[in-house]
Amino acid sequence: MATQLLMAKSPEEAVNNKTAxxxxxxxxxxxxxxxxxxxxxxxxxxxxxxxxxxSDITEADGxxxxxxxxxxxxxxxxxxxxxxxxxxxxFMASRTKRNMATIGGNIASLRSDSYLxxxxxxxxxxxxxxxxxxxxxxxIAEYVDRSEADALIxxxxxxxxxxxxxxxxxxxxxxxxxxxxxxxxxxxxxxLDGAVKNVGLLHFCDLEKAFREDxxxxxxxxxxxxxxxxxxxxxxDMFGSDTYKRYLIAVTAYDLHKRLVGKEV
Amino acid sequence: MDRQYKVVHCTxxxxxxxQVVDVRASLTDMLRNDFRLTSVKKGCEVGECxxxxxxxxxxxxxxxxxxxxxxxxxxxWTLEGLTGPGGELSDIQQAFVDEGAIQCGFxxxxxxxxxxxxxxxxxxxxxxxxxxxxxxxxxxxxxxxNIFRAVKKTMLRHLGKYDEAELVNSQGITEYxxxxxxx
Numbered sequence: 001m002a003t004q005l006l007m008a009k010s011p012e013e014a015v016n017n018k019t020a021x022x023x024x025x026x027x028x029x030x031x032x033x034x035x036x037x038x039x040x041x042x043x044x045x046x047x048x049x050x051x052x053x054x055s056d057i058t059e060a061d062g063x064x065x066x067x068x069x070x071x072x073x074x075x076x077x078x079x080x081x082x083x084x085x086x087x088x089x090x091f092m093a094s095r096t097k098r099n100m101a102t103i104g105g106n107i108a109s110l111r112s113d114s115y116l117x118x119x120x121x122x123x124x125x126x127x128x129x130x131x132x133x134x135x136x137x138x139x140i141a142e143y144v145d146r147s148e149a150d151a152l153i154x155x156x157x158x159x160x161x162x163x164x165x166x167x168x169x170x171x172x173x174x175x176x177x178x179x180x181x182x183x184x185x186x187x188x189x190x191x192l193d194g195a196v197k198n199v200g201l202l203h204f205c206d207l208e209k210a211f212r213e214d215x216x217x218x219x220x221x222x223x224x225x226x227x228x229x230x231x232x233x234x235x236x237d238m239f240g241s242d243t244y245k246r247y248l249i250a251v252t253a254y255d256l257h258k259r260l261v262g263k264e265v
Numbered sequence: 266m267d268r269q270y271k272v273v274h275c276t277x278x279x280x281x282x283x284q285v286v287d288v289r290a291s292l293t294d295m296l297r298n299d300f301r302l303t304s305v306k307k308g309c310e311v312g313e314c315x316x317x318x319x320x321x322x323x324x325x326x327x328x329x330x331x332x333x334x335x336x337x338x339x340x341x342w343t344l345e346g347l348t349g350p351g352g353e354l355s356d357i358q359q360a361f362v363d364e365g366a367i368q369c370g371f372x373x374x375x376x377x378x379x380x381x382x383x384x385x386x387x388x389x390x391x392x393x394x395x396x397x398x399x400x401x402x403x404x405x406x407x408x409x410x411n412i413f414r415a416v417k418k419t420m421l422r423h424l425g426k427y428d429e430a431e432l433v434n435s436q437g438i439t440e441y442x443x444x445x446x447x448x
Contacts, residue, residue: 003268003288005289005332007334028331028332029327032312032330032332033330034310034329047334093397093400093401094312094313094315094327094400095397096312096315096327096379096401097312097327099324099326100312100327100330100331174400
Protein backbone atom coordinates (compact mmCIF):
# COMPACT_ATOMS: atom_id res chain seq x y z
CA MET A 1 0.00 0.00 0.00
CA ALA A 2 1.50 3.33 -1.05
CA THR A 3 2.32 5.53 1.93
CA GLN A 4 4.83 7.87 0.28
CA LEU A 5 4.17 10.58 -2.28
CA LEU A 6 6.67 12.46 -4.39
CA MET A 7 5.50 15.64 -6.09
CA ALA A 8 7.87 15.61 -9.07
CA LYS A 9 8.77 19.02 -10.53
CA SER A 10 9.96 17.70 -13.88
CA PRO A 11 9.63 14.54 -16.01
CA GLU A 12 13.32 13.84 -15.35
CA GLU A 13 12.79 13.91 -11.58
CA ALA A 14 9.78 11.61 -11.94
CA VAL A 15 11.73 9.10 -14.03
CA ASN A 16 14.83 9.22 -11.82
CA ASN A 17 12.74 8.29 -8.78
CA LYS A 18 10.80 5.53 -10.52
CA THR A 19 11.59 2.18 -8.98
CA ALA A 20 9.98 -1.21 -9.40
CA UNK A 21 7.70 -0.51 -6.43
CA UNK A 22 6.80 3.07 -7.35
CA UNK A 23 3.94 4.14 -9.64
CA UNK A 24 3.27 7.29 -11.61
CA UNK A 25 0.20 9.25 -10.54
CA UNK A 26 -1.35 11.49 -13.22
CA UNK A 27 -4.96 12.71 -12.86
CA UNK A 28 -5.84 10.22 -10.13
CA UNK A 29 -9.06 8.75 -11.57
CA UNK A 30 -7.44 5.32 -11.85
CA UNK A 31 -4.81 5.21 -9.08
CA UNK A 32 -6.76 7.07 -6.38
CA UNK A 33 -10.03 5.20 -6.70
CA UNK A 34 -11.09 2.70 -4.07
CA UNK A 35 -9.78 -0.78 -4.87
CA UNK A 36 -7.06 0.38 -7.24
CA UNK A 37 -4.50 -2.39 -7.71
CA UNK A 38 -1.83 0.15 -8.61
CA UNK A 39 -2.02 1.97 -5.27
CA UNK A 40 -2.10 -1.32 -3.36
CA UNK A 41 1.01 -2.75 -5.06
CA UNK A 42 3.10 0.44 -5.00
CA UNK A 43 4.91 1.78 -1.94
CA UNK A 44 5.43 5.23 -3.45
CA UNK A 45 3.37 7.32 -5.83
CA UNK A 46 5.05 9.90 -8.05
CA UNK A 47 2.58 12.70 -8.70
CA UNK A 48 3.00 14.42 -12.06
CA UNK A 49 0.65 17.34 -11.26
CA UNK A 50 3.49 19.82 -10.72
CA UNK A 51 5.64 18.60 -13.62
CA UNK A 52 6.35 21.42 -16.00
CA UNK A 53 5.86 21.14 -19.75
CA UNK A 54 3.39 18.25 -19.81
CA SER A 55 0.20 20.21 -20.48
CA ASP A 56 0.90 21.92 -23.82
CA ILE A 57 -0.99 21.32 -27.05
CA THR A 58 0.92 22.29 -30.20
CA GLU A 59 0.45 21.88 -33.95
CA ALA A 60 3.14 21.35 -36.58
CA ASP A 61 3.15 19.93 -40.12
CA GLY A 62 -0.35 18.50 -39.90
CA UNK A 63 0.22 16.78 -36.57
CA UNK A 64 -1.02 17.72 -33.11
CA UNK A 65 1.19 17.05 -30.11
CA UNK A 66 -0.64 16.80 -26.80
CA UNK A 67 1.11 16.89 -23.43
CA UNK A 68 0.41 13.76 -21.41
CA UNK A 69 -1.03 15.72 -18.47
CA UNK A 70 -3.73 17.39 -20.58
CA UNK A 71 -7.09 16.45 -19.11
CA UNK A 72 -10.00 15.08 -21.11
CA UNK A 73 -11.74 18.44 -20.61
CA UNK A 74 -8.62 20.23 -21.97
CA UNK A 75 -8.95 18.12 -25.12
CA UNK A 76 -12.63 18.99 -25.49
CA UNK A 77 -12.09 22.71 -24.93
CA UNK A 78 -9.03 23.00 -27.20
CA UNK A 79 -9.39 24.60 -30.64
CA UNK A 80 -6.43 22.57 -31.89
CA UNK A 81 -7.39 19.02 -30.91
CA UNK A 82 -9.08 17.10 -33.77
CA UNK A 83 -12.79 16.32 -33.46
CA UNK A 84 -12.27 12.55 -33.47
CA UNK A 85 -10.23 12.78 -30.26
CA UNK A 86 -12.78 15.11 -28.66
CA UNK A 87 -15.44 12.52 -29.47
CA UNK A 88 -13.40 9.84 -27.70
CA UNK A 89 -12.86 12.15 -24.70
CA UNK A 90 -16.63 12.65 -24.51
CA PHE A 91 -17.00 8.90 -23.93
CA MET A 92 -16.09 9.75 -20.33
CA ALA A 93 -19.52 11.10 -19.46
CA SER A 94 -18.74 12.71 -16.12
CA ARG A 95 -17.46 16.25 -16.49
CA THR A 96 -15.98 16.24 -13.00
CA LYS A 97 -13.95 13.18 -13.96
CA ARG A 98 -12.98 14.75 -17.27
CA ASN A 99 -11.52 17.64 -15.29
CA MET A 100 -9.11 15.14 -13.70
CA ALA A 101 -8.43 12.25 -16.10
CA THR A 102 -5.43 12.81 -18.36
CA ILE A 103 -4.59 11.46 -21.80
CA GLY A 104 -1.29 10.03 -20.55
CA GLY A 105 -2.91 8.37 -17.56
CA ASN A 106 -5.63 6.82 -19.69
CA ILE A 107 -3.05 5.31 -22.03
CA ALA A 108 -0.74 4.11 -19.25
CA SER A 109 -3.54 2.38 -17.33
CA LEU A 110 -4.15 0.14 -20.40
CA ARG A 111 -7.70 -0.62 -19.36
CA SER A 112 -9.65 -3.12 -21.38
CA ASP A 113 -12.47 -0.55 -21.56
CA SER A 114 -10.14 2.32 -22.41
CA TYR A 115 -11.80 5.51 -23.61
CA LEU A 116 -8.99 6.78 -25.83
CA UNK A 117 -6.72 3.91 -26.87
CA UNK A 118 -8.90 2.47 -29.69
CA UNK A 119 -9.03 5.88 -31.36
CA UNK A 120 -5.33 6.56 -30.80
CA UNK A 121 -4.42 3.13 -32.19
CA UNK A 122 -6.63 3.60 -35.24
CA UNK A 123 -4.92 6.89 -36.15
CA UNK A 124 -1.44 5.53 -35.40
CA UNK A 125 -0.62 7.88 -32.52
CA UNK A 126 3.02 8.19 -31.53
CA UNK A 127 4.09 8.47 -27.88
CA UNK A 128 7.06 10.45 -26.66
CA UNK A 129 8.55 8.55 -23.72
CA UNK A 130 11.03 9.64 -21.06
CA UNK A 131 12.98 6.81 -19.45
CA UNK A 132 16.20 6.13 -17.60
CA UNK A 133 17.94 5.73 -20.95
CA UNK A 134 16.69 9.06 -22.28
CA UNK A 135 13.71 9.87 -24.45
CA UNK A 136 12.30 7.93 -27.37
CA UNK A 137 9.24 7.82 -29.64
CA UNK A 138 7.17 4.69 -30.10
CA UNK A 139 3.88 3.89 -31.77
CA ILE A 140 0.96 3.33 -29.43
CA ALA A 141 0.40 -0.21 -30.76
CA GLU A 142 3.95 -1.10 -29.74
CA TYR A 143 3.39 0.50 -26.31
CA VAL A 144 0.24 -1.56 -25.80
CA ASP A 145 2.14 -4.74 -26.72
CA ARG A 146 5.10 -4.26 -24.43
CA SER A 147 3.80 -1.79 -21.77
CA GLU A 148 6.84 0.12 -20.58
CA ALA A 149 5.71 0.81 -17.03
CA ASP A 150 9.01 2.37 -15.98
CA ALA A 151 9.03 4.95 -18.76
CA LEU A 152 6.92 8.08 -18.58
CA ILE A 153 4.67 9.16 -21.44
CA UNK A 154 5.37 12.86 -21.96
CA UNK A 155 3.31 13.56 -25.09
CA UNK A 156 1.04 12.02 -27.69
CA UNK A 157 1.19 13.00 -31.37
CA UNK A 158 -1.79 12.43 -33.66
CA UNK A 159 -2.55 13.41 -37.26
CA UNK A 160 -4.90 16.35 -37.65
CA UNK A 161 -6.64 15.41 -40.90
CA UNK A 162 -7.85 11.82 -40.88
CA UNK A 163 -11.31 10.33 -41.18
CA UNK A 164 -12.18 8.45 -37.99
CA UNK A 165 -15.39 7.06 -36.53
CA UNK A 166 -15.69 5.62 -33.02
CA UNK A 167 -18.43 3.78 -31.17
CA UNK A 168 -18.80 2.84 -27.50
CA UNK A 169 -21.32 0.39 -26.10
CA UNK A 170 -22.23 0.47 -22.40
CA UNK A 171 -25.41 0.02 -20.38
CA UNK A 172 -25.33 3.67 -19.29
CA UNK A 173 -23.13 6.69 -20.03
CA UNK A 174 -21.31 6.04 -16.72
CA UNK A 175 -20.94 2.26 -17.09
CA UNK A 176 -17.88 0.32 -18.18
CA UNK A 177 -18.14 -0.27 -21.91
CA UNK A 178 -18.32 -3.81 -23.24
CA UNK A 179 -16.87 -2.56 -26.53
CA UNK A 180 -15.20 0.61 -27.76
CA UNK A 181 -14.19 0.48 -31.41
CA UNK A 182 -12.58 2.98 -33.75
CA UNK A 183 -12.00 2.86 -37.48
CA UNK A 184 -9.77 5.19 -39.47
CA UNK A 185 -9.48 5.52 -43.22
CA UNK A 186 -5.88 5.76 -44.40
CA UNK A 187 -4.15 5.44 -47.79
CA UNK A 188 -3.51 1.78 -46.95
CA UNK A 189 -7.19 1.16 -46.25
CA UNK A 190 -9.25 0.88 -43.09
CA UNK A 191 -7.63 0.57 -39.65
CA LEU A 192 -9.79 -1.07 -36.98
CA ASP A 193 -8.97 -1.10 -33.29
CA GLY A 194 -10.98 -1.79 -30.20
CA ALA A 195 -11.16 -2.24 -26.47
CA VAL A 196 -13.19 -5.26 -25.37
CA LYS A 197 -13.99 -5.41 -21.66
CA ASN A 198 -12.14 -8.19 -19.85
CA VAL A 199 -10.43 -9.20 -23.11
CA GLY A 200 -8.07 -6.36 -23.88
CA LEU A 201 -6.96 -3.85 -26.48
CA LEU A 202 -7.22 -5.38 -29.92
CA HIS A 203 -6.11 -4.63 -33.45
CA PHE A 204 -8.58 -6.31 -35.81
CA CYS A 205 -6.15 -7.14 -38.62
CA ASP A 206 -8.22 -10.02 -40.04
CA LEU A 207 -11.24 -7.75 -40.40
CA GLU A 208 -9.11 -5.01 -41.97
CA LYS A 209 -7.79 -7.54 -44.49
CA ALA A 210 -11.31 -8.74 -45.27
CA PHE A 211 -12.53 -5.19 -45.93
CA ARG A 212 -9.48 -4.38 -48.09
CA GLU A 213 -9.83 -7.53 -50.20
CA ASP A 214 -13.56 -7.13 -50.68
CA UNK A 215 -14.98 -3.69 -49.86
CA UNK A 216 -18.47 -5.04 -50.59
CA UNK A 217 -18.24 -8.00 -48.25
CA UNK A 218 -21.61 -8.81 -46.69
CA UNK A 219 -22.51 -8.26 -43.06
CA UNK A 220 -23.37 -11.96 -42.73
CA UNK A 221 -19.86 -12.92 -43.86
CA UNK A 222 -18.29 -10.60 -41.29
CA UNK A 223 -20.55 -11.96 -38.52
CA UNK A 224 -19.60 -15.53 -39.43
CA UNK A 225 -15.91 -14.64 -39.64
CA UNK A 226 -15.87 -13.18 -36.11
CA UNK A 227 -18.10 -15.97 -34.76
CA UNK A 228 -15.57 -18.67 -35.64
CA UNK A 229 -12.40 -16.61 -35.02
CA UNK A 230 -10.13 -18.62 -32.71
CA UNK A 231 -7.78 -15.71 -32.02
CA UNK A 232 -10.48 -13.77 -30.19
CA UNK A 233 -10.64 -14.80 -26.54
CA UNK A 234 -14.03 -13.47 -25.49
CA UNK A 235 -15.89 -15.24 -22.69
CA UNK A 236 -19.24 -15.10 -20.92
CA ASP A 237 -19.25 -12.57 -18.08
CA MET A 238 -21.44 -9.88 -16.52
CA PHE A 239 -20.93 -7.67 -19.60
CA GLY A 240 -22.44 -10.22 -21.96
CA SER A 241 -22.04 -13.63 -23.47
CA ASP A 242 -19.23 -14.69 -25.75
CA THR A 243 -21.75 -14.87 -28.62
CA TYR A 244 -23.04 -11.36 -27.93
CA LYS A 245 -19.55 -9.84 -27.81
CA ARG A 246 -18.53 -11.49 -31.08
CA TYR A 247 -21.75 -10.36 -32.75
CA LEU A 248 -21.27 -6.81 -31.45
CA ILE A 249 -17.69 -6.66 -32.72
CA ALA A 250 -18.76 -7.89 -36.14
CA VAL A 251 -21.73 -5.61 -36.70
CA THR A 252 -19.85 -2.59 -35.32
CA ALA A 253 -16.87 -3.23 -37.59
CA TYR A 254 -19.21 -3.59 -40.57
CA ASP A 255 -21.09 -0.42 -39.64
CA LEU A 256 -17.91 1.64 -39.17
CA HIS A 257 -16.45 0.41 -42.47
CA LYS A 258 -19.59 1.25 -44.39
CA ARG A 259 -19.80 4.70 -42.86
CA LEU A 260 -16.11 5.41 -43.48
CA VAL A 261 -16.29 4.53 -47.15
CA GLY A 262 -19.49 6.53 -47.48
CA LYS A 263 -22.02 3.77 -48.07
CA GLU A 264 -25.44 3.49 -46.48
CA VAL A 265 -25.85 0.98 -43.69
CA MET B 266 7.33 2.20 5.66
CA ASP B 267 6.38 5.20 7.80
CA ARG B 268 3.46 7.32 6.84
CA GLN B 269 4.30 10.66 5.26
CA TYR B 270 2.55 13.91 6.19
CA LYS B 271 2.45 17.34 4.57
CA VAL B 272 1.05 20.74 5.43
CA VAL B 273 -1.58 21.98 2.99
CA HIS B 274 -2.41 25.68 2.66
CA CYS B 275 -5.62 26.49 0.82
CA THR B 276 -8.81 28.56 0.94
CA UNK B 277 -11.99 26.76 1.90
CA UNK B 278 -15.29 28.59 1.48
CA UNK B 279 -13.46 31.91 1.42
CA UNK B 280 -11.39 31.24 4.54
CA UNK B 281 -7.63 30.65 4.43
CA UNK B 282 -6.65 27.47 6.26
CA UNK B 283 -3.66 25.20 6.80
CA GLN B 284 -3.82 21.55 7.72
CA VAL B 285 -1.43 18.65 8.21
CA VAL B 286 -2.59 15.69 6.15
CA ASP B 287 -1.44 12.18 5.34
CA VAL B 288 -0.17 12.40 1.77
CA ARG B 289 -2.50 9.58 0.75
CA ALA B 290 -5.61 11.25 2.21
CA SER B 291 -8.32 12.30 -0.21
CA LEU B 292 -9.72 15.81 -0.25
CA THR B 293 -13.04 14.29 0.87
CA ASP B 294 -11.36 12.95 4.01
CA MET B 295 -9.69 16.29 4.77
CA LEU B 296 -12.88 18.29 4.28
CA ARG B 297 -15.04 15.90 6.31
CA ASN B 298 -12.67 14.85 9.09
CA ASP B 299 -10.57 17.97 9.62
CA PHE B 300 -13.06 20.71 8.74
CA ARG B 301 -16.38 18.97 9.51
CA LEU B 302 -17.74 19.89 6.08
CA THR B 303 -20.07 16.91 5.95
CA SER B 304 -21.99 18.06 2.89
CA VAL B 305 -19.12 16.41 1.00
CA LYS B 306 -20.46 12.87 0.84
CA LYS B 307 -18.56 9.63 0.61
CA GLY B 308 -20.47 7.65 -1.96
CA CYS B 309 -18.72 5.31 -4.34
CA GLU B 310 -15.13 6.49 -3.71
CA VAL B 311 -14.25 5.65 -7.30
CA GLY B 312 -15.26 8.96 -8.88
CA GLU B 313 -18.50 7.72 -10.42
CA CYS B 314 -21.41 8.98 -8.29
CA UNK B 315 -20.52 12.68 -7.92
CA UNK B 316 -21.73 12.92 -4.28
CA UNK B 317 -18.32 14.28 -3.23
CA UNK B 318 -18.17 17.05 -5.84
CA UNK B 319 -16.53 20.29 -4.74
CA UNK B 320 -15.51 23.35 -6.72
CA UNK B 321 -11.75 23.85 -7.03
CA UNK B 322 -10.61 27.06 -8.69
CA UNK B 323 -14.02 27.41 -10.33
CA UNK B 324 -14.37 23.87 -11.70
CA UNK B 325 -16.09 20.77 -10.33
CA UNK B 326 -13.96 17.84 -9.16
CA UNK B 327 -14.64 14.50 -7.50
CA UNK B 328 -12.93 15.12 -4.17
CA UNK B 329 -12.87 11.38 -3.31
CA UNK B 330 -10.17 10.74 -5.94
CA UNK B 331 -8.44 14.10 -5.52
CA UNK B 332 -5.50 14.01 -3.11
CA UNK B 333 -5.67 16.52 -0.26
CA UNK B 334 -2.06 17.57 -0.94
CA UNK B 335 -3.04 18.61 -4.46
CA UNK B 336 -5.23 21.29 -2.85
CA UNK B 337 -2.14 23.35 -1.97
CA UNK B 338 -2.87 26.98 -2.92
CA UNK B 339 -6.31 26.15 -4.30
CA UNK B 340 -9.65 27.92 -3.76
CA UNK B 341 -12.19 25.29 -2.65
CA TRP B 342 -15.94 25.67 -2.24
CA THR B 343 -18.36 23.22 -0.67
CA LEU B 344 -22.13 23.42 -0.15
CA GLU B 345 -21.62 25.04 3.28
CA GLY B 346 -20.03 28.03 1.52
CA LEU B 347 -23.10 28.77 -0.58
CA THR B 348 -25.42 29.73 2.27
CA GLY B 349 -25.66 33.28 3.57
CA PRO B 350 -24.35 34.44 6.98
CA GLY B 351 -27.69 33.69 8.63
CA GLY B 352 -28.00 30.31 6.94
CA GLU B 353 -30.08 31.67 4.06
CA LEU B 354 -30.20 29.34 1.10
CA SER B 355 -28.64 30.42 -2.19
CA ASP B 356 -30.93 30.59 -5.22
CA ILE B 357 -29.81 27.23 -6.60
CA GLN B 358 -30.41 25.56 -3.23
CA GLN B 359 -33.86 27.18 -2.99
CA ALA B 360 -34.66 26.03 -6.52
CA PHE B 361 -33.92 22.42 -5.51
CA VAL B 362 -36.39 22.83 -2.63
CA ASP B 363 -39.04 24.55 -4.74
CA GLU B 364 -38.88 21.98 -7.53
CA GLY B 365 -38.84 18.95 -5.21
CA ALA B 366 -35.41 18.01 -6.53
CA ILE B 367 -34.50 16.23 -3.30
CA GLN B 368 -35.57 13.06 -1.58
CA CYS B 369 -33.02 11.21 0.53
CA GLY B 370 -30.61 14.10 -0.08
CA PHE B 371 -27.39 12.14 -0.35
CA UNK B 372 -26.59 13.20 -3.91
CA UNK B 373 -27.94 16.73 -3.45
CA UNK B 374 -24.77 18.57 -2.29
CA UNK B 375 -22.80 17.21 -5.24
CA UNK B 376 -25.56 18.09 -7.70
CA UNK B 377 -25.82 21.59 -6.28
CA UNK B 378 -22.07 22.23 -6.55
CA UNK B 379 -22.04 21.26 -10.23
CA UNK B 380 -25.25 23.25 -10.77
CA UNK B 381 -23.64 26.25 -9.06
CA UNK B 382 -20.78 26.08 -11.56
CA UNK B 383 -23.29 25.86 -14.41
CA UNK B 384 -25.52 28.75 -13.35
CA UNK B 385 -22.55 31.00 -12.60
CA UNK B 386 -20.83 30.25 -15.92
CA UNK B 387 -22.85 32.96 -17.69
CA UNK B 388 -23.52 30.49 -20.49
CA UNK B 389 -26.96 29.43 -21.68
CA UNK B 390 -26.84 25.66 -21.97
CA UNK B 391 -29.23 23.82 -24.27
CA UNK B 392 -31.33 21.08 -22.65
CA UNK B 393 -29.00 18.46 -24.12
CA UNK B 394 -25.87 20.24 -22.87
CA UNK B 395 -27.42 20.66 -19.44
CA UNK B 396 -28.19 16.95 -19.15
CA UNK B 397 -24.63 16.10 -20.23
CA UNK B 398 -23.17 18.60 -17.76
CA UNK B 399 -25.09 16.87 -14.95
CA UNK B 400 -24.22 13.36 -16.08
CA UNK B 401 -21.40 12.91 -13.57
CA UNK B 402 -23.97 12.56 -10.78
CA UNK B 403 -26.10 9.60 -9.79
CA UNK B 404 -29.46 10.00 -8.02
CA UNK B 405 -31.46 6.90 -7.11
CA UNK B 406 -34.57 8.72 -5.84
CA UNK B 407 -35.84 11.60 -7.93
CA UNK B 408 -35.50 10.40 -11.50
CA UNK B 409 -33.49 13.52 -12.43
CA UNK B 410 -36.33 15.53 -14.02
CA ASN B 411 -36.91 17.75 -10.98
CA ILE B 412 -33.18 18.34 -10.66
CA PHE B 413 -32.93 19.24 -14.32
CA ARG B 414 -35.84 21.66 -13.98
CA ALA B 415 -34.35 23.35 -10.91
CA VAL B 416 -31.02 23.90 -12.66
CA LYS B 417 -32.60 25.09 -15.90
CA LYS B 418 -34.87 27.60 -14.16
CA THR B 419 -32.01 28.99 -12.06
CA MET B 420 -29.74 29.22 -15.11
CA LEU B 421 -32.39 31.21 -17.00
CA ARG B 422 -32.92 33.52 -14.02
CA HIS B 423 -29.16 34.13 -13.78
CA LEU B 424 -29.25 35.14 -17.45
CA GLY B 425 -32.08 37.62 -16.70
CA LYS B 426 -34.66 35.45 -18.51
CA TYR B 427 -37.20 35.48 -15.70
CA ASP B 428 -40.23 35.11 -17.99
CA GLU B 429 -38.68 32.17 -19.80
CA ALA B 430 -37.89 30.45 -16.48
CA GLU B 431 -41.62 30.51 -15.68
CA LEU B 432 -42.37 28.74 -18.96
CA VAL B 433 -40.35 25.63 -18.04
CA ASN B 434 -42.93 22.86 -17.64
CA SER B 435 -42.86 19.82 -15.37
CA GLN B 436 -40.85 17.87 -17.95
CA GLY B 437 -38.23 20.61 -17.99
CA ILE B 438 -39.24 21.76 -21.49
CA THR B 439 -39.70 25.45 -22.16
CA GLU B 440 -43.29 25.86 -23.38
CA TYR B 441 -43.57 29.03 -25.38
CA UNK B 442 -47.11 30.42 -25.80
CA UNK B 443 -48.85 30.04 -29.15
CA UNK B 444 -48.24 33.12 -31.30
CA UNK B 445 -51.28 35.37 -31.88
CA UNK B 446 -53.02 34.53 -35.19
CA UNK B 447 -52.25 37.04 -37.91
CA UNK B 448 -55.22 39.21 -38.83
